Structure formats: C-alpha cells, structure tokens
Amino acid sequence: MSVQKLNSRVVLQNGTLLDPLSGETFSGDILIENGKIAQIGKILFDGEIEKIDCSGKVITHGFCDLHVHFREPGREDKETLETGTLAALAGGFTRVCVMPNTNPPLDSPEAINFITKKSENLAVYIHPIGAITKNQGGDDITEMGLMKKEGAVAFSDDGLPVQDGSMMRIALEYSNLVELPIINHAEDECLRSNGLMNDGVVSSQLGLDGNLDLAESVMIHRDLELASYTNARLHIPHVSSSKSLDHIRKVKLVNHKVTAEVTPHHLYFNEEALRDFNTNLKVAPPIRTESDRLNLIKAVKDGTIDCIATDHAPHTIEDKETTFDLASFGMIGLESCFGAVSKVLIRDNGMSLLDVVRLLTVRPRAIMGFEKDLFKIGAEVELAVIDPNFEYVFKKENIKSRSVNSPYIGEKMIGKINYTISKNKIYKEVGVINK
Amino acid sequence: MRNLNKKLNMLKNKHLLGLKEYPAKDLKTIIDTAYNFKTVLDRPIKKVPSLQGVTIVNLFFENSTRTKISFELAQKRLSADTVNFSASSSSLKKGESFKDTAQNIESMKIDAVVMRHPTPGAANHLTNFIDSVVINAGDGTHEHPTQAILDMMSLHEKFGKLKGLKVAIVGDILHSRVALSNIYGLTTMGAEVMLCGPSNLIPVHLKELGVKVSYKINEALDWADAVNVLRIQRERMGKSLVPSIREYREMFGITSKKLSLHKKEIVVMHPGPMNRGVEIDGDVADGDQAIILDQVLNGVASRMSILFLLCGGKNSDGER
Numbered sequence: 001m002s003v004q005k006l007n008s009r010v011v012l013q014n015g016t017l018l019d020p021l022s023g024e025t026f027s028g029d030i031l032i033e034n035g036k037i038a039q040i041g042k043i044l045f046d047g048e049i050e051k052i053d054c055s056g057k058v059i060t061h062g063f064c065d066l067h068v069h070f071r072e073p074g075r076e077d078k079e080t081l082e083t084g085t086l087a088a089l090a091g092g093f094t095r096v097c098v099m100p101n102t103n104p105p106l107d108s109p110e111a112i113n114f115i116t117k118k119s120e121n122l123a124v125y126i127h128p129i130g131a132i133t134k135n136q137g138g139d140d141i142t143e144m145g146l147m148k149k150e151g152a153v154a155f156s157d158d159g160l161p162v163q164d165g166s167m168m169r170i171a172l173e174y175s176n177l178v179e180l181p182i183i184n185h186a187e188d189e190c191l192r193s194n195g196l197m198n199d200g201v202v203s204s205q206l207g208l209d210g211n212l213d214l215a216e217s218v219m220i221h222r223d224l225e226l227a228s229y230t231n232a233r234l235h236i237p238h239v240s241s242s243k244s245l246d247h248i249r250k251v252k253l254v255n256h257k258v259t260a261e262v263t264p265h266h267l268y269f270n271e272e273a274l275r276d277f278n279t280n281l282k283v284a285p286p287i288r289t290e291s292d293r294l295n296l297i298k299a300v301k302d303g304t305i306d307c308i309a310t311d312h313a314p315h316t317i318e319d320k321e322t323t324f325d326l327a328s329f330g331m332i333g334l335e336s337c338f339g340a341v342s343k344v345l346i347r348d349n350g351m352s353l354l355d356v357v358r359l360l361t362v363r364p365r366a367i368m369g370f371e372k373d374l375f376k377i378g379a380e381v382e383l384a385v386i387d388p389n390f391e392y393v394f395k396k397e398n399i400k401s402r403s404v405n406s407p408y409i410g411e412k413m414i415g416k417i418n419y420t421i422s423k424n425k426i427y428k429e430v431g432v433i434n435k
Numbered sequence: 436m437r438n439l440n441k442k443l444n445m446l447k448n449k450h451l452l453g454l455k456e457y458p459a460k461d462l463k464t465i466i467d468t469a470y471n472f473k474t475v476l477d478r479p480i481k482k483v484p485s486l487q488g489v490t491i492v493n494l495f496f497e498n499s500t501r502t503k504i505s506f507e508l509a510q511k512r513l514s515a516d517t518v519n520f521s522a523s524s525s526s527l528k529k530g531e532s533f534k535d536t537a538q539n540i541e542s543m544k545i546d547a548v549v550m551r552h553p554t555p556g557a558a559n560h561l562t563n564f565i566d567s568v569v570i571n572a573g574d575g576t577h578e579h580p581t582q583a584i585l586d587m588m589s590l591h592e593k594f595g596k597l598k599g600l601k602v603a604i605v606g607d608i609l610h611s612r613v614a615l616s617n618i619y620g621l622t623t624m625g626a627e628v629m630l631c632g633p634s635n636l637i638p639v640h641l642k643e644l645g646v647k648v649s650y651k652i653n654e655a656l657d658w659a660d661a662v663n664v665l666r667i668q669r670e671r672m673g674k675s676l677v678p679s680i681r682e683y684r685e686m687f688g689i690t691s692k693k694l695s696l697h698k699k700e701i702v703v704m705h706p707g708p709m710n711r712g713v714e715i716d717g718d719v720a721d722g723d724q725a726i727i728l729d730q731v732l733n734g735v736a737s738r739m740s741i742l743f744l745l746c747g748g749k750n751s752d753g754e755r
Contacts, residue, residue: 204638205455207555207577207612277556321563322533323554325575 003089003123006381006424007050009033011043015054015385019375020061020358030059030375030383035424037379052419054385058353061361061374062094062124062382062422065334066183066261067158067237067309070096070126073114074103079314079402081115084334085122087312087401090429091334092360092384094422095125095370099158100136107131109146116151123425125382127153127368132171132182136160141170144178153368156183158237159284159329163189165222172232181233181259181367184223186244187285191215196324198286202271208324211286217243224251227258235367236260238311240285242295249304259367261309262296264333264340269293269407279320279327280407283313297349300359307363310337314403332401336394338386339413346388347414353388385419392416445744450569452558453578454619462624466588469733469740475512476736486515489746492540494550495572496522496557501707501731502572502582506549509738515746518545533557534564541565547746550574568745576610582706583616585737587624589730590661593702598625603655605687606665606714607676609636613665613706618644631655632665632687635676652687653696661702664689664715680713690716694724702726 012030017040019025031039070084079087081098088096098115100106106115112128119126130152134140136159144155155175162168162184175182195211197203203210220236224247227234239245239260248260265283270290274281281287299305313330320327338360345351345359365372374382394408420427446461454462475483491510495503503519510517520540540548547568550558555577562569573579591597602621608614608630621628622645629647630637637648649655656662667683677683684690694701703715703725711717720727 201640201643204640205615205644207575207615210638277559318532323552323560324556325554 002430003086003425003427006032006035006421006426009047009049010052010426011045011049012052012054012059012383012385015057015059017375018058018060018354018357020354020361021372021375023354025354032381032421035381037375037377037381039377040375056387057418058386058388060357060384060386062384062420063092063338063360064095064364064368064370065093065310065312065337066097066235066307066364066368068096068098068312068334069101069314069330070098071102071314072118077402078316081119081122081126083400083402084312084314085119085124085126087332087334087399088124089420089422089427090398090400090417091310091337092386092417092420093124093334094382094384094420095127095365097127097129097153097368099156100129100131101157101159105131105136106152107134107136107142109143109150112147112150112152123423123427125423127151129154129156129158129183131155132157132162132184133167138162138164138167141174144174144180148178148180152180154181154183154235156185156237158183158185161185161187161189161219165226168223169226169230172226172230172234175232176230179233181235183235183237184219185237185284186216186219186223187211188215188219191218195286196282197274198271198288200271200289202274206275206277213241213243213288213292216241216285217247220244221247224248224255224258228255231257233257234259237309238263238266238285239296239299239305240266240288240292242292245295245299245304249299252304259306260304261307261364262300262305263311264308264337264344265331265407266296267293267300267344268340273407277324278407279322279324280331280405282324282327282329283311283331284329297344300345301349301351306367308337308341308359309364310334312401314401315405316403320405330405332399332403332406335398335400336406336408336413338415338417339392339394340408340411342388342415343413381421381424383419383421384417385421386415386417388415390414390416449745450558450562451580451741451745452562452569452571454580454583454616454623455578457580457619457623459623462584462587462620465584465737465740465744466591468744469584469588469736472739472743473733473736475739476732482512482514484514485743485747486510486513489515489547490545491515491517491547491549491742491746492545493517493519494537494540494548495520496550496552497573499551499572501734502551505731505734506572506738508735509742512735513739513742513747515742533560537561537565541567547742570741570745573612576612576615578616578619579612580616580620581734581738581741582613583620584741585730585734586617586663586704586706587620588733588737589704589726590626590702592729592733593726594660597621600626601629601658601660602626603629603631603659603662604665605631605652605655605662605689607636607667608632608641608665609638610668611665613663617663618646622646629655629658633677633683652693656693656697656701659701661704662689663704663706665706666708667710667714684713688712688714688716689719691718691722694719700724704730706730
C-alpha cells in the first residue's frame with residue numbers, strides 16, 4: 001500500500017520550500033510531529049526520527065480541488081470516497097470538494113453527514129458540496145442551513161444547470177444567509193440541445209451535434225447579473241469559452257465576490273483532439289477551439305480565472321467504450337492535473353511555478369475559506385513534495401482512481417508528485433512513473 | 436489460410452470509413468474498377484468469382500432499403516458469402532453492448548463488415564475492436580462514402596470528368612451524411628461544390644471546407660453543371676426546422692419551371708428515397724435531365740469495386 005501512517009516524528013530534509021501564501025522560496029527542512037508542523041528551517045534533530053530526503057524537490061502546500069466527483073453513494077463501481085482519496089493523493093491533493101450529483105444526491109443534511117462521517121478517517125480532507133435544489137430537480141431549495149451544519153461548504157446542482165432564473169435568484173439570495181458560495185454548472189439546456197461536443201468546425205465535419213459556446217456564456221451572463229443584484233457569492237465552475245471570459249472579466253471589475261475556475265483539460269486540449277471520436281474527451285462543458293484555449297490561459301494569467309479544479313469525473317469502461325452519443329460526459333483528472341498544467345502553463349506559457357502552485361493551493365482555499373497558512377507552526381500537515389521538472393509519459397499505471405477514463409494516457413507530462421502528506425498519513429509515489 | 440492483411444496493396448486504407456482526406460488516386464482506382472464491374476451487370480449471368488470464400492456481414496443498426504440491397508447484390512455478384520443483421524432482430528434490444536455484438540460476430544470468422552449506424556463515428560469506433568475490414572454504409576450525420584463514390588461515378592460517366600465540374604448540393608445539409616461525403620470526395624477530385632438550402636440547415640463552419648454557400652436556388656442552378664437534390668429528412672429533425680412543405684417546395688424544390696429559367700441542361704441527381712413534390716417534382720425526377728436511376732445501378736457497380744478492392748486481391752491461382 002502506498003499510503004502509510006506518518007511516524008510521530010518526521011523530517012523532510014534538504015528540499016526547496018515554496019510558500020504560495022507569502023510567495024517565498026527558501027531551502028530548509030520541515031519537522032512534522034504527530035501530524036503537525038513543528039519546525040521549519042535548518043533543523044538539528046535528535047532522538048528517533050524518520051528522515052525523508054527531499055533534495056532536488058519542492059515542498060509546498062497540499063493541493064486543493066474544488067470540483068471532484070467521487071460517485072459515492074450510488075456508483076461505487078466508478079469511484080468511492082476511498083479510491084477517490086488515492087487518486088487525490090497521487091495528484092498531490094490533500095483537500096477536495098465532492099459534487100452532490102450522487103445517487104441519491106447530497107440534497108439533505110443526512111446525506112451531507114454521510115460524506116462527512118465516511119471520510120473522517122480517509123487521508124485527504126473531503127468536503128461535501130450540497131445540492132442547490134432537492135433531488136437536483138430545479139424546483140425546491142434545499143436545507144442549506146442544516147446542511148452547512150453537517151459540513152457542506154458550497155451548493156451546486158453540478159451536471160444539472162439551474163435553468164430557471166427565478167430559482168437561481170432564490171438560491172443566491174438564500175445563500176447569503178448561510179454565507180456559502182453557489183456554484184452553477186452554466187449551460188442553457190435549450191441552446192445546448194443534444195450537443196455532444198463544441199459546435200464548430202470539427203463538429204460540422206464529424207456530423208456530431210454541436211454545443212454552442214453561447215449555451216455557456218448566456219447562462220454565465222445571467223448568473224453574474226443575478227449575483228451582483230443579490231450581492232451573493234457566485235463561483236463559476238469549469239469555464240470553457242472566450243465569450244464567458246468576457247462576461248466574467250467585466251463583472252469582476254466591480255464585483256469582487258465572483259470567482260471562477262478552469263479545468264486542466266480545457267487548458268490542455270482543443271476540439272481538434274476529438275477528430276477520432278475519442279469518448280474520453282467527451283466532457284461537459286465541451287473542449288472548445290484553440291482560440292478559446294489560448295484565451296483561458298490568458299485569463300489564468302490575468303486573474304480572471306481564480307483557480308484550477310479538475311472536475312474529476314470517473315466513468316466505467318462500459319460507459320465510455322461505446323458510440324459517441326451514448327458515452328457518458330466527463331474524464332478523470334486528479335492524477336494528471338499537475339503534470340498537465342505545469343506543461344501548459346509553465347513550459348508553454350512562461351508562468352512561474354509559484355503562480356501555478358497558487359492556482360492549486362491558496363487560491364481555491366481562499367474561495368472556500370479554508371486555512372491558507374499551511375507552513376504555520378502547529379498547522380495540521382497538508383503538504384505536497386513535487387519534482388517540477390520531471391518529464392514522463394502518463395500511463396494507465398499512474399491512475400489510482402477506480403476508473404481509467406483519461407485522455408492523457410500516452411501524453412508527455414512535466415512535473416510529478418513524490419509525496420503527499422495529509423491527515424497524519426503519507427502517500428509515496430512508488431516508482432510507476434518512468435521517463 | 437487467407438490473410439486479408441497480406442492482400443495486394445490496392446488501396447491505401449484498410450477500411451472505408453469516410454472520404455475526408457481519402458486519396459484521389461484511390462478514388463480514381465475505385466471508379467475505374469467500377470466501370471469494369473458495370474459491364475458484368477450487363478451480362479446474362481451477372482456473377483464473377485472475385486470474392487469466393489470471403490464472408491461479409493451487413494450490420495444495419497438503422498433502416499435502409501436501397502443501400503442494403505445494393506450492397507447485398509454487389510456481394511452476391513462477387514460470389515461472397517453474406518450474412519445480414521438488422522437492429523430489429525438483434526440482441527442489442529436485449530441490452531448487449533455494441534462492442535460485444537461486434538466482437539461476437541467477428542469471432543465467427545468473417546472478413547468484412549458493412550455497417551450502417553445512427554451515430555456519427557460508429558464505423559471508426561468499430562475498428563477499435565475488430566480486425567475485419569470495415570465499410571461505412573452511413574454513420575448518422577457523419578459520412579456515407581459509398582453514396583458519394585457512386586455519385587461521383589455517375590457524374591464522371593455523364594461528363595467524362597470530375598475536375599472543374601460544378602456541383603450544387605441542395606437541401607438539408609446539416610443532417611446529411613451524403614452532403615459531407617460528397618463535399619470531401621468532389622473537392623478531392625477537383626470539382627467545385629456549392630451548398631444551397633435553408634440558412635438554418637447549412638452549418639456555417641462548412642465554408643472552411645472550401646465550398647460555396649447560397650441560400651437562393653436560382654443562384655445555385657445558374658452556377659451548377661449538376662444538382663444533387665437531398666431528401667428533406669423530416670424524421671431526423673428534432674424540431675420543426677422547415678415551416679412547411681409548400682414553403683420548402685416554393686423556395687428550394689427542383690421543378691421544371693425553375694430548371695427552365697436556365698438555358699443549359701442541368702443534370703439532376705438524388706440519392707433517394709425521393710419525396711416527390713417536395714424537394715423534387717415527379718416530372719423532373721422522371722425527365723431526361725435526371726440520372727437518378729443510373730445512380731442506383733452505379734451504386735451496385737461502385738460497391739462491387741469497393742468490396743473487391745478492400746476484400747479481394749487473390750491471384751488467379753487462388754493465393755493472395
């Protein structure tokens with residue numbers, strides 16, 4: 001097993017410490033005692049202690065993902081809280097927020113409690129996101145107050161956009177009471193129609209029904225207007241198009257409560273990749289044009305996009321190895337996240353490692369109000385030890401999720417995770433990553 | 436043992452999935468060979484032993500009359516053994532997956548699959564898990580390569596060339612696999628293509644394939660040497676994309692009156708089945724300008740050619 005309990009005294013030696021909160025980089029050691037940060041800097045140790053050599057590696061905050069699907073309860077054949085935890089650890093993540101589109105959905109305090117209790121002893125922090133409406137039906141608002149008490153950190157009907165504008169208004173207004181963000185999967189169902197991929201050059205040539213970028217941008221525009229009107233906290237998930245970015249950029253100038261995320265796959269792929277009908281690239285919202293992809297990268301750089309979230313969406317082989325119309329939407333993304341985004345953002349687009357790490361650590365934690373100062377003495381340990389320059393080909397063996405629906409298999413990645421340390425446990429990458 | 440993978444290298448691609456980026460040289464080979472097979476169809480005994488011992492399965496997940504009969508006749512005239520499968524009699528209704536169905540059929544030792552399927556990409560998908568030759572007989576709104584080849588053969592037969600020919604495709608381009616395959620094939624062979632139809636039924640991005648677009652039938656007829664009239668496939672439309680039959684006929688229906696406005700003789704084609712009085716009038720369909728029944732006959736010859744070039748290749752002594 002690659003996850004072990006942390007010894008009571010562990011020192012991470014000779015690494016480069018990268019603090020995404022302060023922006024500082026310095027060499028030194030980290031002493032962890034009983035799962036808490038005990039000392040940082042040059043450490044003289046005595047007595048019984050486990051030494052982990054981190055020379056040549058970067059030690060930073062454990063990553064935080066605001067958008068994953070762990071399929072429990074209901075589709076444990078795709079993923080469970082436990083297998084999802086392994087996938088998260090393999091990707092350097094110590095904290096994730098699980099979406100409520102399970103079966104039954106997380107639309108009640110009892111369901112939220114189920115996730116909170118069941119993930120208590122798992123090696124990453126798992127926060128449930130509650131449904132906005134009962135049964136994600138779009139009609140009746142959920143018990144947001146009681147759900148917050150049980151551990152809900154935000155509300156979303158992810159996968160099922162809130163179509164009714166007045167329902168969205170009510171949800172945003174009510175969310176002010178519980179002071180948690182509303183996350184709306186933005187797609188106008190009428191405009192989306194039966195769209196299977198981006199509506200454009202490639203869909204026209206493949207004969208596949210197209211999903212217009214406007215289906216996303218008109219709903220994002222509506223949500224932004226409603227958020228400003230209600231003064232509520234709106235977080236926009238998986239932004240995929242230039243048109244949506246234009247709306248977000250404009251509103252952010254005056255409304256500082258709006259935040260937005262982008263997935264690694266919308267930064268990495270464009271619609272051309274679907275030419276051979278690869279169902280692993282069938283996602284919602286769809287992979288769009290190269291120009292959209294470049295604008296998303298620009299938006300990451302200029303701050304229009306606040307953070308990266310994977311939208312890790314496991315599906316069985318049967319759900320994907322079928323004709324394009326029947327294949328499920330979604331791809332897994334935790335394990336491949338860092339290798340993909342560091343390749344796109346650092347190597348291809350000149351961002352610094354610090355800025356990329358911020359997109360995966362302090363930025364998402366700020367959106368959810370999670371503790372951001374993870375190098376603080378006494379803090380519960382949440383660390384990732386990474387080798388940012390390591391180049392390798394992503395293989396099936398790198399996947400720890402129960403599902404393998406990844407279009408990254410065979411892709412060259414840059415940057416790997418060596419250790420993930422969280423909740424007094426340590427995940428060690430056990431040599432499946434080869435050059 | 437016969438090994439199809441070691442057959443003579445007559446065409447570049449093992450399968451015929453679509454005409455996008457299909458080599459011009461191979462299209463020419465297919466059409467030339469089709470002319471040879473067409474002479475067979477005029478003989479008293481319309482059968483040659485070219486595919487003796489070759490087993491071909493016709494997998495039809497969607498209804499078809501013309502294409503299915505055409506393929507089956509082509510196979511029989513080449514002396515191939517054929518098996519037919521249609522969705523209504525299939526185990527798909529019992530919940531078997533597409534992959535399992537395909538793999539089960541292939542494990543019964545077959546050489547080629549001719550497949551029609553309602554989903555774009557289904558033929559490409561099939562090649563992921565079977566080794567047999569796959570011939571796409573229409574995959575949703577993606578491609579229908581054998582139809583485009585028979586259309587090109589018919590144009591070639593009529594005009595003696597394809598290069599420089601002006602072909603207007605009229606109708607519901609958005610939902611047409613025939614249009615897409617014709618665009619790819621014709622442009623590869625140096626013909627010019629104009630798309631004409633209601634503006635909501637012509638995808639804007641198709642202009643990037645180097646085709647002209649017009650929303651006026653007279654403009655198209657004025658320009659074209661030949662017009663390929665598509666069926667208005669009302670059953671494909673989720674929404675009422677055309678307000679009424681009479682409005683469509685008025686604006687885009689090919690009538691003798693519209694044709695008479697142009698001095699030159701415009702060749703009229705239709706892939707069938709026709710809605711007489713909607714996209715084409717009966718007198719036009721039956722008239723001298725129409726080559727619709729030639730298309731049907733050329734369909735058998737073209738498919739014989741395609742099947743032979745992809746599945747055949749025996750030497751005279753029976754060895755490959």
